[in-house]
Amino acid sequence: MRHLICLFLFAWAGAMAQQTDTTLVPKIKDEGLNRSQVMHILHMLTDVHGPRLTNSPGFKKAAEYAKQTFEKWGLENVHYDYWGEEFGRGWQLKKFSLSAVAPVYFPVIAYPKAWSPGVKGTVAAEAVYLDLKSESDLEKYRGKLKGKIVLFSLPTPVKPGFEPDARRLDEKDLLELANSGPTESFTGRRFVAPAEPQRLAWLKWELCMKEGAAAILEASPSFRLEDGTVMVAAATVPYPPETPFADRLPSRSAQAPKTLPQVVVAAEHYNRMVRQIQDGLTVRLELTLETEFFPAEQGFNVIAEIPGTDLKDEIVMIGAHLDSWHSGTGTTDNGCGSAVMMEAMRLLKSLGRQPRRTIRIALWGGEEQGLLGSRSYVKRVLGERLDKTFPYDSIRLTPAGEKFSVYFNMDNGSGKYRGVYLQGNENARPVFREWLKAL
Ligand SMILES: [Zn+2]
Known part of the structure; x- marks a missing residue:
């Protein structure tokens, strides 16, 4: 090299x-x-x-x-x-699989989030898509989430890619880079993910926690979604929106409040399940998720x-x-x-x-x-x-x-x-x- x-x-x-x-x-x-x-x-x-x-x-x-x-x-x-x-805490994944078993079988491309709790054995459960536009929609799901696997996020639009995976920089590109000024990342501008209003997100989490959902699935986000890339980071610990950021503990913290098992699903597979549910079909999933904390x-x-x-x-x-x-x-x-x-x-x-x-x-x-x-x-x-x-x-x-x-x-x-x-x-x-x- x-x-x-x-x-x-x-x-x-x-x-x-x-x-x-x-x-x-x-x-x-x-x-x-x-x-x-x-x-x-x-x-x-x-x-x-x-x-x-x-x-x-x-x-x-x-x-x-x-x-x-x-x-x-x-x-x-x-x-x-x-x-x-x-x-x-340290954390590692011991065992994981996620399959759709109804209305048709398919193995789901998905990865658990880091510091996610596990589930006991293999959970066979119905998938529920939390289709919420506003707080008033919450009522539709009250009393219906216990033991269910919740499709928590909106589906992620998947667009065809027209850019090549990689492009060799030529001399002109390199000279342009060498002559350029400070980039945005050094002038304080940061990417902010387009998030659902914080309050609604908290109410969704609160509902899933209170009802005792078995696990939370999210679609891999469109940010950096390229050619099937699945973007997986750390498990979310839900906090009410008024909690100052300095007071929120990450999922790796031993003192963090309890959270639910969390899995990120490849956008195409997540979207397929959402379309099946929106068509009135019952989607059933089988989830094995064994994790270890240190x-x-x-x-x-x-x-x-x-x-x-x-x-x-x-x-x-x-x-x-x-x-x-x-x-x-x-x-x-x-x-x-x-x-x-x-x-x-x-x-x-x-x-x-x-x-x-x-x-x-x-x-x-x-x-x-x-x-x-x-x-x-x-x-x-x-x-x-x-x-x-x-x-x-x-x-x-x-x-x-x-x-x-x-x-x-x-x-x-x-x-x-x-x-x-x-x-x-x-x-x-x-x-x-x-x-x-x-x-
Ligand atoms: Zn790095």
């Missing part, structure tokens, strides 16, 4: 500063291109230990694999970096180093998040990034040369729940933002933060490195442009 060389050069250039030693380049190429281990590392993180939901057994096994691998390579200061604050504990990152010499306190850091969601093997997001960063450390170590600056790797936990591992690390080790909005001009650094050199993060999916995102840091633009000339 040629793009590794690029990353490696960045880290090495950072660690050596003005005195880039070009005699090392052939060695880097030889090791990276002829004895690469990156695909084996990726295989271990995904095929063997995936998925890696934070604090799940898969995450812990992957972290232990990474730690042992760093030790085997002779990296130093290899350790788990505990956040000092609780993450919540005691709440703090989260952690995995750290390792190649120590520097005279400038060892000027840390050059690389990293990626090790955690994933639970319905795939966490390859693109972000097994690839973790494997590339691990291989970069192996290549650097294989040179047998000590850099002037310390090169440190971090594999973060809790990224998918809001960058928890890296935020915790920055706060404990490097410093704090004093103003909370872009462009974050006011930062209080720790003594370690004052000396910190640079951090390279990889979480942009798979494929070759064709550039480096500035992540809102304008000062890096001329530096990266200069580096990329050689590539």
Whole structure:
């Protein structure tokens, strides 16, 4: 994987500063291109230990694999970096299946949400579509949901896709990207999912909970719905709309109020069930859902180093998040990034040369729940933002933060490195442009 060389050069250039030693380049190429281990590392993180939901057994096994691998390579200061604050419970899926058995049989493409409770044995139940336009519609369903499997969301419109799965950026595209200004995500604009009015959503949840529905099914949302992708995140813990967000506990919290078993269904299959019900047919489902919870504990990152010499306190850091969601093997997001960063450390170590600056790797936990591992690390080790909005001009650094050199993060999916995102840091633009000339 040629793009590794690029990353490696960045880290090495950072660690050596003005005195880039070009005699090392052939060695880097030889090791990276002829004895690469990156695909084996990726295989271990995904095929063997995936998925890696934070604090799940898969995450812990992957972290232990990474730690042992760093030790085997002779990296130093290899350790788990505990956040000092609780993450919540671990969770894993033990067994799952969902089938429609009437009016016709079909196996349903569906995935349970993370931290969803399970059901006892196999539940055979009628599906009820909660077809609510307003609060007054609630009455139609009162007394009718006990033991039922509830189709909770609206159907998701499925449109044909006319865009190719992937498109290679040409030189013009890349130059346009290189010359563009800060993107919307760095200027405070965020995507807000079009939600049903909060109050109605709460009343629907309240009704299902009070009545004792067996499970909640939702259609995979249209946001990012591409070619059958099913988008699955964490189980919802319903709260009345007046509850401040700061007071709401996520489903991973040991103190979270009870919630119902929750499953996301591929839009096409969900829509089919809704159409059958709207046609007056009785849809019967069979659901098996066995999940396992583990005691709440703090989260952690995995750290390792190649120590520097005279400038060892000027840390050059690389990293990626090790955690994933639970319905795939966490390859693109972000097994690839973790494997590339691990291989970069192996290549650097294989040179047998000590850099002037310390090169440190971090594999973060809790990224998918809001960058928890890296935020915790920055706060404990490097410093704090004093103003909370872009462009974050006011930062209080720790003594370690004052000396910190640079951090390279990889979480942009798979494929070759064709550039480096500035992540809102304008000062890096001329530096990266200069580096990329050689590539
Ligand atoms: Zn990611």
